Amino acid sequence: MQGGAVLALLVVAVAAVSAQGGEGYGHHHLEEYVDYRAHPRYHYDYHVHDPHTHDFKNQWEHRDGKETKGHYSLLQPDGRKRIVEYRAGKHGADYRIKYEGHSEHGGIGSFGIGY
Structure with a gap:
């Protein structure tokens, strides 16, 4: 069960980083x-x-x-x-x-x- 919790946290962390810099997620190009x-x-x-x-x-x-x-x-x-x-x-x-x-x-x- 502990391995599943670590994997879930890893997926959440990757999704948060992707949302910060990806196109269409609040990133503005001037x-x-x-x-x-x-x-x-x-x-x-x-x-x-x-x-x-x-x-x-x-x-x-x-x-x-x-x-x-x-x-x-x-x-x-x-x-x-x-x-x-x-x-x-x-x-x-x-x-x-x-x-x-x-x-x-x-x-x-x-x-x-x-x-």
């Missing part, structure tokens, strides 16, 4: 309308400043229609800061890269032998 012809516009930025791992970087980007502008910088393993400014549009992309500081560790990107 459709989202996306207008792919809408004028694209966004802006974002982020910053990372972690002295423990020496991870220093930031980026921002802004888009308005077909024009996208952005900037990012990071501290490279050799100690120099790389700064990239970019602009992209219907005629292509343009990147301007510059470096600040001097290579301190002889790592990748330096002119010295770092091995």
Whole structure:
């Protein structure tokens, strides 16, 4: 008799779980309308400043229609800061890269032998 009670409880539990997530049991599906012809516009930025791992970087980007502008910088393993400014549009992309500081560790990107 005890086995029949366990089986009955198992059937009730499965039926309760099925009723929670199944179609037609109170589950509502919301459709989202996306207008792919809408004028694209966004802006974002982020910053990372972690002295423990020496991870220093930031980026921002802004888009308005077909024009996208952005900037990012990071501290490279050799100690120099790389700064990239970019602009992209219907005629292509343009990147301007510059470096600040001097290579301190002889790592990748330096002119010295770092091995």
